[in-house]
Amino acid sequence: MTSTPRTLTDVPPPAYYLDEEASARQWFKSHTNNFSSRAKAYLISLFPVLQWISRYNFTWALGDLIAGLTVGAVVVPQGMSYAKIATLDPQYGLYSSFIGVFLYCFFATSKDVTIGPVAVMSLETAKVIGDVMEHTDKYSAPVIATALALLCGAISLGIGLLRLGFIIEFIPAPAVAGFMTGSAINIIAGQVPSVMGTSKLFNTRDSTYKVIINTLKHLPDTKHDAIFGLISLFFLYAIRFALNWGSARYPKYRRWCFGGLVLRNAVLIVFATLISWLICRNYDEKDFPIAIIKTVPRGFSHVGSPFIDAELAGYIAPKLPVSVIILVLEHIAISKSFGRANDYKINPDQELIAIGASNMIGTLFQAYPATGSFSRSAIKSKSGVRTPLAGVVTGAVVVMALYALTDAFYWIPNAALAALIIHAVGDLIVSPKQALTFWKIQPLECLIFLAAVIVSIFSTIENGIYTAVGASVALLLFRIARPRGTFLGRVTLTSDDDAKYQRNVYVPLREDNTPQHPTLKVEPPPPGVLIYRLEESFTYPNASVVTDRIVDHATKYTKRGKPNVYARKGDRPWNDPGPKKGDIPFEDDMRAVLRAVCLDFSSVSHLDTTAVQALVDTRKQLSKYADRSVEFHFANILSPWIKRALIAAGFGDVVTQRIKEVASAVPQPDARTAREADEEEISQIVDVGSSSGTSYSQLGVEMNDLEKSGGVETNEKGRSRGSVGGTSSQRTSEDGSVVIVRYPFFHIDLDDAVYAASREYNGILKTSLAREKQGKRL
Incomplete structure (x- = not known):
């Protein structure tokens, strides 16, 4: 200076x-030089696995094996639980769990993310199924779900191939947190009747506040399912609290505590299934004292090409924007979060290609929409995963469960699955402390967060998402215009x-x-x-x-x-009021x-x-x-x-x-x-x-x-x-x-x-x- x-x-x-x-001319030249080499680099970038597979070694394989088995123990019960949210039979959750984790590793730029059924996307799938069935009974729930997966996957794949992933950045984190929190509250409210055994007494797909009111009204009608549901909830939260305390108090046992946290879902399902079998085995199927899953087909009995026609696509089309937003935002947010935590950078466009390809190919196995799961990704990260290839191991666990454990799945209590869902989804709710942080950083964005939550509770999840996205874009435009x-x-x-x-x-x-x-x-x-x-x-x-x-x-x-100064009064322009009383003269x-x-x-x-x-x-x-x-x-x-x-x-x-x-x-x-x-x-x-x-x-x-x-x-x-x-x-x-x-x-x-x-x-x-x-x- x-x-x-x-x-x-x-x-x-x-x-x-x-x-x-x-x-x-210079701009055009800079964007057209070396076209052949750029095209080659683009094609290679579509398969990130080619960049590291040649360096794969035994140490990586051991870490991936442990992480894959660990996630597999979690994804099997979670997949069946989330299928229930989507109003589908449990096997469809396993289909989505298998194909998602298996295919993702070939397109992924994140080693930690696990693709599969998630709570919010399952809830949206249930909404789409319900809306289509209100118009026609021509299509079954699995057909509608796979058609939704095909369309959402095609849109995500197109966005990724065209390198338009930057549009995701237009939705800020508080808006995402808002509709995620609203969705989590909606899911919990819808699962409480299943815990209490009153889910068949009223419509659990109503607005959240109506479901809460009806749940309280039907408390006197609580059935024996509440025993399984409430004990399961207590078990899950007690184990988590005890093991987290033990991990902090006794650091040398931290790995054992982590193992217990990972396996608590599987342990719950095993003991709940065993007790359910002991209680129900002497009853006729129509007289079971509690609600259970019942028949789960063995293997991939529903494998085949997805069905979709113009009429079905027309029914699904109004719900596609919300479905794609959920599919994309949740996955990108999770992958970026773990990338920052583990010191690597993800490519949003490539991640869109990954979830698009996984969902489209998954429809051949009758999978419904799947995206990144935060809970399973966190477990995978803490388990010491080394590469995305760990997903193949997880997929193998799911396949083994489909062929070897379907007879045992028959006796799983619905109340235990509902408790597992409530326990998993509760972590999606933003804490008051975090909401206060939003307010301290940017009050307007905190208001968007609160608006999304309130609209989701008193209206629908779709309206909550539209509120969050619309308010965020309006705020962005206002900041640009002012x-x-x-x-x-x-x-x-x-x-x-x-x-x-x-x-x-x-x-x-x-x-x-x-x-x-x-x-x-x-x-x-x-x-x-x-x-x-x-x-x-x-x-x-x-x-x-x-x-x-x-x-x-x-x-x-x-x-x-x-x-x-004007010589005549009429010479002064109409919009010039002239000097005011008290104004300083021009000379002074x-x-x-x-x-x-x-x-x-x-x-x-x-x-x-x-x-x-x-x-x-x-x-x-x-x-x-x-x-x-x-x-x-x-x-x-x-x-x-x-x-x-x-x-x-x-x-x-x-x-x-x-x-x-x-x-x-x-x-x-x-x-x-x-x-x-x-x-x-x-x-x-x-x-x-x-x-x-x-x-x-x-x-x-x-x-x-x-x-x-x-x-x-x-x-x-x-x-x-x-x-x-x-x-x-x-x-x-x-x-x-x-x-x-x-x-x-x-x-x-x-x-x-x-x-x-x-x-x-x-x-x-x-x-x-x-x-x-x-x-x-x-």
Whole structure:
């Protein structure tokens, strides 16, 4: 950073560099080079397993075997439980569990994630099945579920192949947490009647609050199932509490405690099944005292191609957006979470391909929609998994269960499965502490979270998801349309070691143009100069807001260039109320006349046509207000495309700063010729220096002189390379600041822009240009 104050002594030599050229040809070329190698890399990236399978070794295999067996012990009871949520027979949960974990390993970029049935997606599958069956009884529940999996998988696969996974980022974490919490509460409320044995007495698919009310009403009708259900719940929570306490209290037994936590679900199912068999074996099937699963077909008896026709697709289509959102968001959130925890990076697009391919191929085995499971992924991660190949081991466990344990599955109590579901889903509910954290970080996002939860409870899960997503997008658009931006003042910092070393930093000012930090000595901008920092991209949603702020600030803190006096009352425009009582007379107004606006573009990554036209209109308006040509200086321009857009509108030109209409809705008439307008603007350039009244035209400085001096490079045809789409050269002026000779209103940093807008700088620049014309090299 150049120190201040700046003088004409010890002038450094000129410094030149060329900006990156911005052109449509360059952009097209950069995106089409090496097409064959890019296509090959793309095809290879579709199968991440090829990148590590050649390095597979015994150590990895041992870790994958242990993790795969551990997850397999969990996924079998969970898969059957979640199938019950989806209103499907238990075997369909096992089908989804097998094919999901088996196929995922070939497409995965996460070693920890386990694909299979999950609670929220199972609940949505049940909603879709119910809605379709309300319209027609032509299709069975498994047919509807597999058709849903096929369509959701095809959409996810398409998004991944087209590399459109970035759209997932439009939904923030609090919104996801909101509908996940609402869904978890809905699932728990729907499973409590199964625990109490009253699920057949009322509709457990109603809104959550209705289910809760009906559950309380039918408490007197509780059946023997409550014994299994309540004891199972107590067992699961007691074991978890005891083993977590033991793990913290006795670290040397931590692995044993973890093993107990993993196997508690399987142990519960084994003992519940044994007790159920002892109780029910002497009863006729119709007279069983408790509800049990009953027949589970052995093996893959339902394997076959999925059925779907236009009518069924039409019934499912309205539910597809919600289903895809659940499928995609839950999986990406889980995979990113474990990637951060275990120090590797996942590819969201490839993960979409993985779940899309898994669901589509899974329909051949009559699987219903499956996605990443948080609980099973956590177990897999803690079990020491080394590669995604552990999913093959888990799939083998599920296949073994389908062929060897189906006779035992007959006696599993429904109440025990319901207890297992409640225990698993309870972890999805966001704690009050976490909700308070949302509020502390961003209150509006916390309100979105609460809205999603409330709507899910009192309406439907679908409406809760739409509320969360819609509110998130609306908040995003509002932030874009109403960006933050601040007017700045200058603080001069001095080094403790070297008092001669100084640099300027620019800090925000309050709306009344006073410092936000009273303890800092903040200097206001030079008289007649405004400094504004944009904090978002400058595009059509926020263009008018930004420019209105600049105009309002200019009219508030600077005065008109000439008094607004009219000879006749009728000459005053209708929208000009005239001077108010108590206003300071023009002659006594000590405010400076606006001379320049400095814009800090350090946060601007995009600039569109509407925003450029808004700048053009603003400059016209301010120039009319100041009765002179107001300079616009731009600092910290990030992209050559932004500079190209500004140049196309006439900004940045050292001589004329011509104003050009780029997207005016109403053509602006101008009786002057372009040459006359340019000459008028040249004559209006603010003269600087306490006694200097010399203008550029009086100095005889023309663009040809600048080109001859080396300030602007030309090509063979004599065209300036500083024109639109070309390059511009920069050099160091006498004061040590780096300026663009062809477009000196574009600056390397904000301090140079402010200094260029001051009166002293223009005098220095004129002196420098005059010396160059006389053949003197700085």
